[in-house]
Amino acid sequence: xxxxxxxxxxxxxxxxxxxxxxxxxxxxxxxxxxxxxxxxxxxxxxxxxxxxxxxxxxxxxxxxxxxxxxxxxxxxxxxxxxxxxxxxxxxxxxxxxxxxxxxxxxxxxxxxxxxxxxxxxxxxxxxxxxxxxxxxxxxxxxxxxxxxxxxxxxxxxxxxxxxxxxxxxxxxxxxxxxxxxxxxxxxxxxxxxxxxxxxxxxxxxxxxxxxxxxxxxxxxxxxxxxxxxxxxxxxxxxxxxxxxxxxxxxxx
Amino acid sequence: xxxxxxxxxxxxxxxxxxxxxxxxxxxxxxxxxxxxxxxxxxxxxxxxxxxxxxxxxxxxxxxxxxxxxxxxxxxxxxxxxxxxxxxxxxxxxxxxxxxxxxxxxxxxxxxxxxxxxxxxxxxxxxxxxxxxxxxxxxxxxxxxxxxxxxxxxxxxxxxxxxxxxxxxxxxxxxxxxxxxxxxxxxxxxxxxxxxxxxxxxxxxxxxxxxxxxxxxxxxxxxxxxxxxxxxxxxxxxxxxxxxxxxxxxxxxxxxxxxxxxxxxxxxxxxxxxxxxxxxxxxxxxxxxxxxxxxxxxxxxxxxxxxxxxxxxxxxxxxxxxxxxxxxxxxxxxxxxxxxxxxxxxxxxxxxxxxxxxxxxxxxxxxxxxxxxxxxxxxxxxxxxxxxxxxxxxxxxxxxxxxxxxxxxxxxxxx
Numbered sequence: 001x002x003x004x005x006x007x008x009x010x011x012x013x014x015x016x017x018x019x020x021x022x023x024x025x026x027x028x029x030x031x032x033x034x035x036x037x038x039x040x041x042x043x044x045x046x047x048x049x050x051x052x053x054x055x056x057x058x059x060x061x062x063x064x065x066x067x068x069x070x071x072x073x074x075x076x077x078x079x080x081x082x083x084x085x086x087x088x089x090x091x092x093x094x095x096x097x098x099x100x101x102x103x104x105x106x107x108x109x110x111x112x113x114x115x116x117x118x119x120x121x122x123x124x125x126x127x128x129x130x131x132x133x134x135x136x137x138x139x140x141x142x143x144x145x146x147x148x149x150x151x152x153x154x155x156x157x158x159x160x161x162x163x164x165x166x167x168x169x170x171x172x173x174x175x176x177x178x179x180x181x182x183x184x185x186x187x188x189x190x191x192x193x194x195x196x197x198x199x200x201x202x203x204x205x206x207x208x209x210x211x212x213x214x215x216x217x218x219x220x221x222x223x224x225x226x227x228x229x230x231x232x233x234x235x236x237x238x239x240x241x242x243x244x245x246x247x248x249x250x251x252x
Numbered sequence: 253x254x255x256x257x258x259x260x261x262x263x264x265x266x267x268x269x270x271x272x273x274x275x276x277x278x279x280x281x282x283x284x285x286x287x288x289x290x291x292x293x294x295x296x297x298x299x300x301x302x303x304x305x306x307x308x309x310x311x312x313x314x315x316x317x318x319x320x321x322x323x324x325x326x327x328x329x330x331x332x333x334x335x336x337x338x339x340x341x342x343x344x345x346x347x348x349x350x351x352x353x354x355x356x357x358x359x360x361x362x363x364x365x366x367x368x369x370x371x372x373x374x375x376x377x378x379x380x381x382x383x384x385x386x387x388x389x390x391x392x393x394x395x396x397x398x399x400x401x402x403x404x405x406x407x408x409x410x411x412x413x414x415x416x417x418x419x420x421x422x423x424x425x426x427x428x429x430x431x432x433x434x435x436x437x438x439x440x441x442x443x444x445x446x447x448x449x450x451x452x453x454x455x456x457x458x459x460x461x462x463x464x465x466x467x468x469x470x471x472x473x474x475x476x477x478x479x480x481x482x483x484x485x486x487x488x489x490x491x492x493x494x495x496x497x498x499x500x501x502x503x504x505x506x507x508x509x510x511x512x513x514x515x516x517x518x519x520x521x522x523x524x525x526x527x528x529x530x531x532x533x534x535x536x537x538x539x540x541x542x543x544x545x546x547x548x549x550x551x552x553x554x555x556x557x558x559x560x561x562x563x564x565x566x567x568x569x570x571x572x573x574x575x576x577x578x579x580x581x582x583x584x585x586x587x588x589x590x591x592x593x594x595x596x597x598x599x600x601x602x603x604x605x606x607x608x609x610x611x612x613x614x615x616x617x618x619x620x621x622x623x624x625x626x627x628x629x630x631x632x633x634x635x636x637x638x639x640x641x642x643x644x645x646x647x648x649x650x651x652x653x654x655x656x657x658x659x660x661x662x663x664x665x666x
Contacts, residue, residue, distance in 0.1 A: 051617075051621050052617075052620075052621070053617055054617075055613075074620065074626065075617060075620035075621045076620045076621075076622075076623050076624060076625050076626065076629075078621075079620070079621055079622055079623035080623050084621075085621055087618065087621075090618070091614055091615050091618040093615050093618070093619075093633070093636060094636060094640065095635070095636025095637060095639055095640045095643075096632055096633070096635075096636045100632075101619070101622075101632070104619075104624050104628065104632065105619075105622035105623050105624055108622075108623045108624045108625060108628065109622075109623035112623065112625075144636075161622065165622065165623070
């Protein structure tokens, strides 16, 4: 298994609220796993916990990635090990030029893995290529990171980062929210282009719509901090048609 | 009868030097002898208790051509432009870059025409008593000087120096001047520099104060400006060193239609006390002024900003803004901000604001989640916070020099 989550319990550090309550999930290399669930079920919390946000505390359970326990690793160490979170709300950082940020991220990871750092011409070439594929204009990359980007541009910039950093596990946290249908198609194409037998995806979404374009191998329903049902893409269609109520009722 | 003050060790040392300085020091000597240096009870010095903070005042320094050459080589003065070296308080014309014909520079000890010095103007008083050299720089009308002129002050030892410069910029001229203040490593030098700047009508001037002394040094600086009509003046201040620093900026705006921009960055390290005090006197209608300061404080550093804007009753249509934003990076770090508006005109726009914050945890997480280590992520965010002040500078090179200082400071203090 690439990612193995066992009996995970997570609470918010500040107010001790338990959000994840005994979650089990396994994802194989090459698999696209979708997580669906109503608001407040813990979807975004799960993505933050995997990426290492310190305002959540793991009180029980384990998470291993390629056999390694990641819970003691800092966010940058997790990134270096191959985990990437495409944020639901990418941060705007005034004063940090997007290109400088991209270069710092790529070279930090390369350095940590003992690879040679990219020289500027090679870096520019890689960015131009990926930006072209994703329809991201080089003009917006001259701006400060995510500042003045439209909602769609922010999401595309996340996928651009993902393409450049070439992670093994890509977590997409509601990447479809705020996207019109054209932007959604571009983003999905970007994701599909990265599908690979050595790379897994954890796609978190409210709606089945995204899964028409990024077709999942497995679908899991998250409710009240636990996976209450798992299936294939048919499960997503069922949820779209009938809502969550009967799945929740049959799990109770 | 007032009880005479009991002098501190710093005051004793200062009084000793003033006694040796001769007649030019008599007023200063009398004042400091009777009242001592200002304490927090003097309003202008409320956040910088000079009497307690000034621990010593070393003997007056000196230099010859050989020490000056060494100093310039070790302190890496080699910036492009015109360098006027002032080593341990003495100007070295033999080492200066040749000047364009449109600029006249004369070195002289100025002991006359001090004008009136206010009781609480400790920097002016000390300078009057101790100034041993200074430059008079006169720039011709309509002169367009492309090379930046750099007054490079270097201290090589634990000595003191006081200099007073006068700069007169003719109408319609355009140029960049830079005051640099450096020391050798680990010298507890004390310097005092007063610059009187007259900006002629329609001229476009950038004045940079780049202070990067070692963390034992003390600096008192004062820039007194008279701004003419339709002139544009940008003052950039970067404090990235020093143990005790007080930089005063006094601008008298006497020309209608003028535009004043003051942008400052104070990087305040462990054990440092850095105070920037500005006073704008807006005396005529239709002027624009903008002040922005960004401060970063680490360890037990203490920063101070006092900004006074005085708008005279005839100065209608004034547009004056002032902002002071500070990042406090430790529990022991401290910043005191005191913006003040004194407005006697009724048709003006004036605004001021002060904020204090820490690194934004969400931004930090975002950068780290991309694999950038914590230290480097913090540095990126701190640089972003301060570098904004120097963004979109017309003199791009200056921005680069200042950004390099910021990087150096962060690698030592981050």
